Amino acid sequence: MTITMARRRSLLVNALKANGFALVLLLLIAVLVIPPVVILIISSFASGRTLQEGHATWENFRGILTDKYTYLSLKDTAIFAVGSSAVAVLLATTLAWLVERTNTPGRKAVYGLLIVSFAVPTFIQGMGWLMFLGPGSGLLNTMWHGVFGGDSEFPIYTMGSMVFIQAMTLLPVMFLLIAPAMRAADPGLEEAAAMSGASLAKTIFKVTLPLIRPALLAALFLSFIISAESFEVPALVGSPAHISVLSTEIYSRINSGFTDYGSASAFSIMMMIFTVLGLINYQRATARSQRYGTIRGKAYRPTRLDLGNWRFPAAVFAVAVPVLVVVPLAMIAWASLLKAYQVPSLDGFKHITTSTYSAVLHDPNVTDGLWHSMVLAVGSAVCVMLITVIAAWLLVRRRSGLTRAVDFLVTLPLVIPAIVLGLAVLRTYLTVNVGIYGTQYIVLLALVVHYLPYGMRYGQAGVVALHPELEEAAQVAGASQSTVLRRILMPLMWPTVLAGGAFVFLATIRQLSLVVFLSGPGYQVATPVMFNRWQYGSICEAGAFAVIIVAMACAALAIFSKLTSGLAIGNPNAQEMAIGK
Amino acid sequence: MLRIENLRKTFSGNERERITAVSDVSFKVEAGQLFTLLGPSGCGKTTTLRCIAGLEHPDSGKITIDGADVFDDTTGVLVPAYRRAIGMVFQSYAIWPHMTVRENVEFPLTVVARRHRLAAKGRTRLVNEALELMGMGAYAQRPSTALSGGQQQRLALARAIVGKPKLLLLDEPLSNLDAKLRERMRFEIKRLQTELGVTAIYVTHDQGEALALSDEIAIMRDGVIVQQGNPNDIYNQPGSDFVADFIGSANLVFGTCQVAGRVGELIEVELEGGVRASGSATCDLAEGDPVVLVVRPESVKTTPLAEGERAPEGQLIGTVRARIFLGESVDLLVETLGRELRIRVPADSAPYRPNSSVALDISSRRGLVLRDDRTLSLSNKVEDELGLATA
Structure with missing residues (x-):
């Protein structure tokens, strides 16, 4: 009898252990995610500089809703986001089709160039484009004057070039999203269309594109969200042109002489509505694309369309576009080798020097910033993957109300634009003093919250790809839960963890808008330091700094792809291959 | 050898209503027999098997393996899967892709409670025996991902029997093979089972397989056994x-x-x-x-x-x-x-x-x-x- 009592008690303990674990995780994530959201909402309804002395008011919302500039920046945000995502997806689709479905040469070059530029922070790409296209000292304008004379200039500070530059920075991500869908679409379906007498154009528009339509829609909405909340290009190009979008509007309300948290928070709420709209559509689109995804499954060797003599112009286009993405990098590298910026020319080569690099590397602000960025990148990658892999496993294998709550909280940060989250975290830990304001921990916290949803996507894909019978077979074979974790789950999840970690690491190094409010005299982070240099006109120093960051990112990328034998990044089949089926 | 009494298992479905997978199942299996649970998909046969394995926890009933209760809702006994000492072959084979063929087979021997664990030499002997028995001796050092469907099936069997379990559970083990191979593996399984004298519970939806292999068949439908008997009786x-x-x-x-x-x-x-x-x-x-x-x-x-x-x-x-x-x-x-x-x-x-x-x-x-x-x-x-x- 005592034995069964003991057994019953151990049953209870086991149940508590299983749920208790989820409960602890839920609490941890809640503590990370909920305060910034709550404080942001309170802040948008509060007057005064600090929340303690303020009182409830509608003034912030009334202020921005009666301001005609608000509507102007709403309109500009919409034009900017729609325009750049349309251009990026159009280019990426054409490129993906040429590279994946036709025999256009240069496939490896396209992938190589785009993956490299994926590692380059958006802000650095924007800087490069300005050096390339900018007025007065821009390369293109100088060449134009050299050839045609006169002083007419390529108008860089316009909405048109904002859209174009943003589209170019979006291109690598969009390509890496669309290309796998192009590859996965069964060529048998196209062949069937051809056999039924459809012309090439008919086949493309009636079969190929509809087949990958869900993937295209998903890419479109994702790029819309990214553009709507992006800060880098609007700050670089839009600000001098007096075009303001929501993100730069928030930035200037905090970083101008008079800090207005109230209206910045109200703006943030508006911006979140924008992202939520984009996100709802995005999730609908991806849900659909998963349904389409299940159509494939047979192993086949994709047959590529023979373009005949059109191959060569196609190849020129296919390689030219990614080269364009890399051009800005060359401009920055050029700037970094000079002491005072001048347009690239043969004469300029005489002035080439490494003194800018040594100056930059002797500046404690820069070296601290670099070191801190590294530490933060590793820290956020580790924290995010640790939390999300456990959460993903619980969600997939132990579905309950509790784990669904975990899922909701982990996904919530997706609707908070980076710049808004940065503001919210800053405001929260200014108000609630737990001693992390002005330290590395506040930056780390913001990064972890921001990247939780991304880590979750990796984690979930990883767990779903693992057949539950792999774990059950170990249990039946006599392995306890902890042994299953150690000997089966961890080794099999490792590629996923590495891939997700690599993503978070790289994204952290690129990150500017999230950390722009949080980095400061107490704790410098690389990207904001570089942003300041550029703003104060130290173009060459900013360039040298940028080259160092890009080099670090590329090195990290190389190490990660070595560790995962080239599977992890830019290869959507990584999981399938890791499972061996 | 195995005794199931009034087994019941429900799952939470959508809108808060519970789905009954197994409503009231009782049967007895004598030692050394091959007992088949046969029925269309959704009849509860796999759920019954998983309850025996300890991978599902029944709502009520009693399961006794070799004289020891492993589940009994009236006394609160619930022995976890890893303490039941049974062998199981899964529908997907569940071959661990990060281990070689040998490591897969050796795994059950390395995770048993410390006091039952064999020294390396003894383990190697058992692994070799199991691999030889399944004709997989030549493949021991291969990565387990480099196997054909039939070889994966043999590997799964070798892994299930290496610890010399008294009870062997087989969950639709042949459903992923092509017709010709299925025919051959059918005989292999029967041979293995009689040679080892192990008691086996076999789950399938294929009546041909059930008739060919079984000593006793229980036909299930909607969570209950509708008929039980030897293949001859069932057929005739x-x-x-x-x-x-x-x-x-x-x-x-x-x-x-x-x-x-x-x-x-x-x-x-x-x-x-x-x-x-x-x-x-x-x-x-x-x-x-x-x-x-x-x-x-x-x-x-x-x-x-x-x-x-x-x-x-x-x-x-x-x-x-x-x-x-x-x-x-x-x-x-x-x-x-x-x-x-x-x-x-x-x-x-x-x-x-x-x-x-x-x-x-x-x-x-x-x-x-x-x-x-x-x-x-x-x-x-x-x-x-x-x-x-x-x-």
Whole structure:
């Protein structure tokens, strides 16, 4: 009898252990995610500089809703986001089709160039484009004057070039999203269309594109969200042109002489509505694309369309576009080798020097910033993957109300634009003093919250790809839960963890808008330091700094792809291959 | 050896209603037997097996393995899966891709409780034995991802038996193999089971597999066992139209009982079209009872009719709708009484052309007469599945 009592008690303990674990995780994530959201909402309804002395008011919302500039920046945000995502997806689709479905040469070059530029922070790409296209000292304008004379200039500070530059920075991500869908679409379906007498154009528009339509829609909405909340290009190009979008509007309300948290928070709420709209559509689109995804499954060797003599112009286009993405990098590298910026020319080569690099590397602000960025990148990658892999496993294998709550909280940060989250975290830990304001921990916290949803996507894909019978077979074979974790789950999840970690690491190094409010005299982070240099006109120093960051990112990328034998990044089949089926 | 009493297992479905997977299942398996749980998908057979393995926790009931209770809701006993010391082969094989063939097989030996654990040498011996037994000795050092389907299957078996379990559970182990390999592995499994003398529980939806392998078969439907017996009884004495339908590609013809009779007696039946036939009763029947006559494809005597010719007295007339060549025999789909009957004739018999008329004698050999409890509306689904499987 005592034995069964003991057994019953151990049953209870086991149940508590299983749920208790989820409960602890839920609490941890809640503590990370909920305060910034709550404080942001309170802040948008509060007057005064600090929340303690303020009182409830509608003034912030009334202020921005009666301001005609608000509507102007709403309109500009919409034009900017729609325009750049349309251009990026159009280019990426054409490129993906040429590279994946036709025999256009240069496939490896396209992938190589785009993956490299994926590692380059958006802000650095924007800087490069300005050096390339900018007025007065821009390369293109100088060449134009050299050839045609006169002083007419390529108008860089316009909405048109904002859209174009943003589209170019979006291109690598969009390509890496669309290309796998192009590859996965069964060529048998196209062949069937051809056999039924459809012309090439008919086949493309009636079969190929509809087949990958869900993937295209998903890419479109994702790029819309990214553009709507992006800060880098609007700050670089839009600000001098007096075009303001929501993100730069928030930035200037905090970083101008008079800090207005109230209206910045109200703006943030508006911006979140924008992202939520984009996100709802995005999730609908991806849900659909998963349904389409299940159509494939047979192993086949994709047959590529023979373009005949059109191959060569196609190849020129296919390689030219990614080269364009890399051009800005060359401009920055050029700037970094000079002491005072001048347009690239043969004469300029005489002035080439490494003194800018040594100056930059002797500046404690820069070296601290670099070191801190590294530490933060590793820290956020580790924290995010640790939390999300456990959460993903619980969600997939132990579905309950509790784990669904975990899922909701982990996904919530997706609707908070980076710049808004940065503001919210800053405001929260200014108000609630737990001693992390002005330290590395506040930056780390913001990064972890921001990247939780991304880590979750990796984690979930990883767990779903693992057949539950792999774990059950170990249990039946006599392995306890902890042994299953150690000997089966961890080794099999490792590629996923590495891939997700690599993503978070790289994204952290690129990150500017999230950390722009949080980095400061107490704790410098690389990207904001570089942003300041550029703003104060130290173009060459900013360039040298940028080259160092890009080099670090590329090195990290190389190490990660070595560790995962080239599977992890830019290869959507990584999981399938890791499972061996 | 294994004893299941009043097992019940429900799952939480959508809108807060619970789905009953196993509603009340009891059976006993003697040591050394191969016991099969047979049924269509969703009948609860896999859930029952997973409850035995400890991978699902039943709501109520009692499971005893080799004299020891592993689950009993009245006393609160629940032995976790990893303490039950059983071997199991999964439908997906569940071969761990990050281990070699040898490491996969050795795994169960390395995770048993420390005091039962063998030294490396003893483990190697057992692993070699298991691999040799399955003809996988040459592949020991291979990465487990570099195996064909059949080899994965053998590896899964080797891993399941390496620890010399008293109970072996097999969850649709052959469903992922192609037809030819399936045939061969069927014999391999039977050989392995008898050679080791291990008690095995086998779950399948394939009646051919069940009939070929089992010492005892339990046919499940909607969470309960509808009939249990040895393959011969199950095949020849189906207790219901569902079983008759499921176990062979039998034709079911509806009618009414003409004269009351007891189990085993020859009963006269009037069929839908007014034709009379007889068959042996599988239960006591009264005059006027609705019945089902089970006619196996091979027990219909068929004669071709010239155009306009009438069927002899007491025989059905039908039209050949399709002719399927199977090698040693030919299956005909014959339309009669408003439905299609499947009839098997020798390959060398007269050529039956499509749309020609045939006379069918269904009373010449004994059919079975079952009570018609109109479960057929439900079992139509099964019939479709079988139609696909046999066609």
